[in-house]
Amino acid sequence: xxxxxxxxxxxxxxxxxxxxxxxxxxxxxxxxxxxxxxxxxxxxxxxxxxxxxxxxxxxxxxxxxxxxxxxxxxxxxxxxxxxxxxxxxxxxxxxxxxxxxxxxxxxxxxxxxxxxxxxxxxxxxxxxxxxxxxxxxxxxxxxxxxxxxxxxxxxxxxxxxxxxxxxxxxxx
Amino acid sequence: xxxxxxxxxxxxxxxxxxxxxxxxxxxxxxxxxxxxxxxxxxxxxxxxxxxxxxxxxxxxxxxxxxxxxxxxxxxxxxxxxxxxxxxxxxxxxxxxxxxxxxxxxxxxxxxxxxxxxxxxxxxxxxxxxxxxxxxxxxxxxxxxxxxxxxxxxxxxxxxxxxxxxxxxxxxxxxxxxxxxxxxxxxxxxxxxxxxx
Numbered sequence: 001x002x003x004x005x006x007x008x009x010x011x012x013x014x015x016x017x018x019x020x021x022x023x024x025x026x027x028x029x030x031x032x033x034x035x036x037x038x039x040x041x042x043x044x045x046x047x048x049x050x051x052x053x054x055x056x057x058x059x060x061x062x063x064x065x066x067x068x069x070x071x072x073x074x075x076x077x078x079x080x081x082x083x084x085x086x087x088x089x090x091x092x093x094x095x096x097x098x099x100x101x102x103x104x105x106x107x108x109x110x111x112x113x114x115x116x117x118x119x120x121x122x123x124x125x126x127x128x129x130x131x132x133x134x135x136x137x138x139x140x141x142x143x144x145x146x147x148x149x150x151x152x153x154x155x156x157x158x159x160x161x162x163x164x165x166x167x168x169x170x171x172x
Numbered sequence: 173x174x175x176x177x178x179x180x181x182x183x184x185x186x187x188x189x190x191x192x193x194x195x196x197x198x199x200x201x202x203x204x205x206x207x208x209x210x211x212x213x214x215x216x217x218x219x220x221x222x223x224x225x226x227x228x229x230x231x232x233x234x235x236x237x238x239x240x241x242x243x244x245x246x247x248x249x250x251x252x253x254x255x256x257x258x259x260x261x262x263x264x265x266x267x268x269x270x271x272x273x274x275x276x277x278x279x280x281x282x283x284x285x286x287x288x289x290x291x292x293x294x295x296x297x298x299x300x301x302x303x304x305x306x307x308x309x310x311x312x313x314x315x316x317x318x319x320x321x322x323x324x325x326x327x328x329x330x331x332x333x334x335x336x337x338x339x340x341x342x343x344x345x346x347x348x349x350x351x352x353x354x355x356x357x358x359x360x361x362x363x364x365x366x367x368x
Contacts, residue, residue, distance in 0.1 A: 037262040080216060081332050117339075118331055143327020143344040145304055149263050160344065162330055 005101045007062030007073075013055060017063075021054070022047040024063045024070035028089040038149035038158055039122045041074075041087050054087075062105045065091070065098030073102035075109055077116065084110035086121040088130060099133040107137060111168045118164050124149055125157040134161045138171050187251060187282070189289050192230060192240035197223040199250045200230070203273050213271040215308045215333030215342065233257070241293075243286040251277060254290035258304075266294065268305045284317045288356060291321060295349040296358045302349065306342040308333045315343065322351040 006017040025047045029036075036043060043050040054061040058077040065071040071094045074087040086106050090099050103121075110116045121139055123130040134141075139161035148158035203209050205220040221229075230240060237259050243252040251273055258267040268290065272283045294300045306329065307314035323345045331339035 034262050037260045038265070040258050040260075081334065083332070120329070140330075141327075142329050145265075145302070145326060145344075146324075146346055146348065147302060148265055148304070155263075160327060160329060164331060 005062055005064040005098075005105060007060065007105070018051055018055065020067075021061055021063045021072060022051040023067065024072040024089075025050050025054075027068075027070060027091055028072055032089055034150050035124065036087075039085075039087065041076075060106075060109055062102050064101045065094050069094045069098075071095075071098040071102050073106050075106045075119075077110075077114055081118075082116055083118040083120060084114070084116045086110075086119060088121065088123070088133070090129060094129070096129065096133065099129065100136060103133055103137045107163065107168055111165050116165065118162060119168075121161045122158050123161070124151055125159050126151075131159065134159075137163070138167055139163045140167075187243045187245055187285060187289065189241050189254075189293060190244055190248075192234075192242055192253075194227055194230075196242055196250050196253075197227040197230065199273050200226045200253070203271065206275070209271065209275070211335050212308065212311050212314065213269065215335065215340065217335060241290055243282075243289065252282060252286045254286065256290070256294070264299060264301045266300055266303055268294075268303050279313065283313075284320050287317065287321055291347060291352055292356060292358060295352055300349070303347045304344065305346075306332075306344045308335075309341040309343055310335075318345055321347060322355045323347050324351075 006020055007013060029043070029047070029050060043053050051061070053059070054074040059074055061072065061074040063070055063072045069091045071088065071090045073089070076085045076087075078085065084106075086103070088099065088102060107119055110119045121134055123134070125131070125144065140163065141159050142162045143160040145158040145160065147155035149156055201221060201223040204218055204226065207217040211217050233240060233255070239256040239259060241254040241256065242250045243254070244250050252271055253273070255269040256266050257269065258265075260266060268287070270283065270287050270290065272278050272286070291303055294303055307318065309328065324347070325343055326346045327344045328341040329344060330341050332342040333340040
């Protein structure tokens with residue numbers, strides 16, 4: 001199934017788009033508690049409050065994919081050091097194209113619209129679908145944090161992947 | 173990885189840990205007035221800030237759950253600090269940063285001792301499993317100090333630090349509790365009011 005994508009900074013988001021993000025978080029968030037903690041993405045409880053937190057400056061968020069297998073992504077802009085942090089939550093069975101759509105929009109926002117010099121994305125080493133998506137988008141695995149996150153019954157490593165503005169432009 | 177720097181540690185005056193308090197803002201402000209100190213510790217050079225601004229920053233850090241621990245001598249004078257960030261109580265991990273306030277006291281093992289005290293408390297009194305951190309690629313003193321504590325380098329975040337017009341990588345490291353305790357076994361009776 002083809003994917004549509006909605007989102008952006010809160011100022012450009014319709015009420016329907018925000019509702020779509022909230023619905024996606026209802027599906028995506030509960031199993032991700034430890035992952036969100038490991039990545040430092042503290043979100044308030046409740047889907048509406050969490051969606052608002054992902055859309056509040058200096059953050060922006062997008063959602064894509066089938067409603068039952070959504071993909072939600074967010075970008076947070078940091079000032080010191082200047083860089084963007086990506087968060088991508090993908091349901092089991094989410095289409096690779098939906099993940100790619102979200103990552104593309106997040107990196108375009110970071111590099112083309114915000115002019116950031118670097119973006120970073122942290123995901124579990126065992127999440128092959130996200131590792132593959134990161135590689136497709138040009139991210140380089142820069143570090144691996146041993147047993148950083150308890151997930152699905154055991155500890156997994158956290159991969160730190162990064163892409164520089166010049167690398168992103170060279171791929172365009 | 174080198175073994176523990178026991179002789180260097182033993183030759184130093186004793187230091188201990190305590191929580192940050194507002195009167196410590198002056199020591200931080202003085203530290204941050206030295207561009208070399210901030211480049212080494214934070215990977216950036218900042219405009220000097222008065223103690224009041226430092227206090228506001230400390231309040232902000234603590235409000236988000238970071239911990240600021242002071243290394244103090246027998247007279248309770250701050251000689252250095254540990255900044256514990258990304259404190260993840262679910263997965264029992266955190267990130268550490270640290271520094272020695274006085275340039276005259278650097279290069280003598282004081283930083284290694286302070287980091288060791290902080291890691292010992294983090295691992296053996298607070299139950300954390302892993303400590304992560306990073307230092308600027310140009311900070312050889314930090315690299316040597318961390319190597320004495322069982323640190324493993326696990327990668328480099330590219331072009332994170334920006335100093336004097338050039339970008340530098342952040343060397344990412346990790347300390348496992350098991351490895352740290354092999355090097356510095358804790359005395360299980362130390363706080364139980366009985367001898368080992």
